[in-house]
Amino acid sequence: MTKKNFVSMILGTIGGILFALGMCMGLLPQWQAFEQGVAVGAVGLVVLLITVLVRRKMGGKPMLVPISGKSVGITLLAIVGTLALGVGMNLVMVWSHLVPGIIVGMLGIIILLMLIPLCKGLKD
Structure with missing residues (x-):
């Protein structure tokens, strides 16, 4: 496994888990954690966006398309x-x-x- 794929896998997993947890927190009324869910989901989205930028940088491509x-x-x-x-x-x-x-x-x-x-x- 290349370093680029490993870093993408780790960051993607962390971002995906945070985003999914934030969605659950925000959409399940039993949890009563809508505001916290929005914050956790936003952090997950930021980590996923960082994953894309890091992967492009490690692949030798420009960071922004x-x-x-x-x-x-x-x-x-x-x-x-x-x-x-x-x-x-x-x-x-x-x-x-x-x-x-x-x-x-x-x-x-x-x-x-x-x-x-x-x-x-x-x-x-």
């Missing part, structure tokens, strides 16, 4: 897909709307799957 219309569109599509998946999960887990939650969550997954050909392209 030039902004283009395609990158803005891909980012917006990723945000919409993630939000749809999250709303679907909330519908099922928090508000007990099983069928609408599954439908919305699956739409979010389909939107996120659309990112693969947009980012990598289709090849023979």
Whole structure:
């Protein structure tokens, strides 16, 4: 395992756990920790963003990617897909709307799957 992959794995795991814990803290009313959950989730997002920058730096690439219309569109599509998946999960887990939650969550997954050909392209 290369050093770049190891550092990315550690930082990604820490950021993902913090973000997931923050989401649970904020969205589960039984925990009564909404404000703390937002703070923990924000810290997790910051760690994940740092992971991207560190990985690019260790790979010999510039830390920031030039902004283009395609990158803005891909980012917006990723945000919409993630939000749809999250709303679907909330519908099922928090508000007990099983069928609408599954439908919305699956739409979010389909939107996120659309990112693969947009980012990598289709090849023979």
